[in-house]
Amino acid sequence: MALEAAIPKMNSVQKQIRPLHDPFRRTLPFAIALALLAVGCARLSCRVQTLVEADSVVVDRMVENQIGLEGEGRYSDFAVPGVGMDVAPVERVCFLNASRHRAPDGTTAYYLSFSYTGPDQLIIEERRTMELEIDGADPITLERHGEVSRTQSDLNESSTESCDYEIAAQVLKLLAHARSVHVLVTGSGAEVNGYFLQSNFENFKRFVDGYVR
Numbered sequence: 001m002a003l004e005a006a007i008p009k010m011n012s013v014q015k016q017i018r019p020l021h022d023p024f025r026r027t028l029p030f031a032i033a034l035a036l037l038a039v040g041c042a043r044l045s046c047r048v049q050t051l052v053e054a055d056s057v058v059v060d061r062m063v064e065n066q067i068g069l070e071g072e073g074r075y076s077d078f079a080v081p082g083v084g085m086d087v088a089p090v091e092r093v094c095f096l097n098a099s100r101h102r103a104p105d106g107t108t109a110y111y112l113s114f115s116y117t118g119p120d121q122l123i124i125e126e127r128r129t130m131e132l133e134i135d136g137a138d139p140i141t142l143e144r145h146g147e148v149s150r151t152q153s154d155l156n157e158s159s160t161e162s163c164d165y166e167i168a169a170q171v172l173k174l175l176a177h178a179r180s181v182h183v184l185v186t187g188s189g190a191e192v193n194g195y196f197l198q199s200n201f202e203n204f205k206r207f208v209d210g211y212v213r
Contacts, residue, residue, distance in 0.1 A: 046097070046203045048210070060211050061099035061113065065203050067183060069094055070193040091158075092118040094194050096183060098172060098204060099164075100211045110169055110212065111145060114185060115162040122161045122187030124148045130165050133182040134174050142167055161187070169212050176201065176208040 046065040052058055069092050097113040114130065116122060124144070131139040142165035149162040175181055181196035196204075 048207065056104045058102040059099055060102075062097035062203060062207055065095055065097045065200060067094050067096050067194045067200055068197050070195060092116075094183075094192055096194070096200075098167070098175075098207050108213075110167050110172055111164045112142065112167050113162070113164050115160065116185070116192050117158055117160040119156075119158055120190040121159050122185065122192065123189035124161055124163060124185065124187045126186075126188075129186050131184040131186075132171070132175070133184070134178045135180055139184070140171060172204065172208055172212050176204040 046062050048060055048062055050058065050060050071092075093116070095113070095115045097115075099111045099113060101109045101111065103109075112130070125148075127144045128141050129144060130142040132142065133139045145164045145166045147163070149160075151160045153159070175196075178196070178201065181200070183192070183194040183196075185192045185194075
């Protein structure tokens with residue numbers, strides 16, 4: 001009799017406990033979806049790093065602003081000699097990051113930092129080697145500033161070339177508010193045809209709003 005009397009009480013307790021779990025079951029998928037959306041958005045945005053160089057020049061530089069590449073997709077058919085075709089192809093990756101350089105005397109200069117990695121060697125030698133086509137207008141030619149950095153990977157025979165180009169503040173503003181941007185960098189060995197993705201426009205707009213006057 002004691003057991004039979006206890007059963008209704010247990011059922012009553014279960015009815016009180018069950019509703020506490022139901023809201024969690026309903027909100028958990030929504031919370032997971034929000035978390036995944038936040039991760040996806042974070043991958044689209046780049047960061048801005050600030051550093052002080054040896055000559056006391058303060059540099060504010062975008063990092064990880066990867067643009068799209070025209071051609072045969074992001075990967076090239078490329079095999080490592082003596083290893084076999086099961087090796088992953090060499091990835092073609094291009095970054096275009098804006099930077100602001102502030103000297104102690106108050107002067108300010110802006111640059112585009114270009115970096116390309118792929119199986120083909122650009123061999124950038126001339127100074128006027130970057131063209132920006134903004135919203136279908138006549139291309140704007142930029143002049144290279146400083147030397148070209150080249151590195152070669154022995155693992156998959158890919159190469160990386162990086163250099164800076166001087167750019168006017170007004171051109172940076174055009175990039176930030178454009179609808180389409182195509183980037184052409186020409187070397188004696190190959191050329192890179194790139195274009196802005198939606199995330200690139202957003203990154204440049206944030207940089208211009210925060211660092212360009």
